[in-house]
Amino acid sequence: MKFAVIQFPGSNCDQDCVAAVNGIPGLNAEYVWHKKTSLDGFDAIVLPGGFSYGDYLRCGAIARFSPIMASVVEEARKGTLVIGTCNGFQVLCEIGLLPGALVRNRGLHFVCDLITTRVEVGDSAFTHGCAQGSLLRLPIAHGEGCYFADDATLRELNENRQIILRYATPDAQITPSANPNGSIENIAGICNRQGNVFGLMPHPDRACEARLGSADGRKIFESMMRTIAEQRQQAA
C-alpha cells in the first residue's frame, strides 16, 4: 500500500512520517512535493508536522493554498484516508476538511513532551486497532495546538463520534491537568463526518519504535492499513 507524504516548504516531520510508514511491513511511503497536482495511485495521504510557510499569518493558512491541496480535497471527498499530524492538522482545519481551528496554547509556551491520550472511538478508520478507552503515549511539540470549536460544532463532533483522541492522565481520566494546551474538552484529535480524514496534534510518526519512548503511534498506521485492506475487499 502506498502512502503519500506531502512536503511543504517548512515541513520538518516529513522524514519521520516516511520512516514511520516504511517501518510497517506492507506499507510504502513516498514524498510528494506540494507543487505537484496529482495524488493518483496513493492509498492514503499524510500531511506532516512542521512549520509550513514559517507559520506566517496563521499556522497552515498559506499551505492550504498549495497546488497539491486541491488533490488532497478531491481524494478526501472520494473517501481516501487522509491523516494530518500537528501542522498537518492545522492545514486540514484551515482548508475546511476538519471543523474548528487550532490557536495559541493556553499557557503561551511551546510544549514539547510525551503525553497520554485516550482513544474515544475504538472502531474508527484510524484507531480500530485500539480498544475504546485504551491509552496511547504520544509525543507533542507545538505552540498552537489549542483546539477550538464553537458550541454547535462541538455538539456535532460529540454526537457523531468524531472526537477520536483526548488528552488524559496516565490512569485514563480526562482532567484539566492532563490538558497540555487548553484544548476544548481535552480534544487531541478529531475526524470528519465521513470518518476518512483525521487530524491530531500528537505525533504518531515520532512514536513508532520502543527506543523512541513509545511505539503506540504504530497502532494508528496499522489501523489505516487494515481499513484500506477492508476497503479493497469491499470494492472487489
Add this chain to the structure above:
Amino acid sequence: MKVKVVVTPKAAVLDPQGAAVRDAMQHLGMPEVQSVRIGKYLEIEVDDKAPNFDSRLSDLCRDLLSNPVIEDYEVVK
C-alpha cells in the same frame, strides 16, 4: 492607495496573549485595564480602481487574511 485590514480574535476564543498583556498592564500601574485582545494589523498597498476590488478583497479577507472560525476582520480605507 493603502488599505488597512484589522483582524481580531472572536469573543468566544481564548486569547492568552491578550490576558498576559492585560496582567502586565495592571501590574505596571494601570489597574483599571479590564481586558486586552490581540489581533493583527495589515497595511496593503494596492490599486483600488481594479475591477470588483471590494468584493475580491473581502473574499481574500475571509479565505486568507482571517480564519472566520476564530477571527473577525474589518477593512479600513
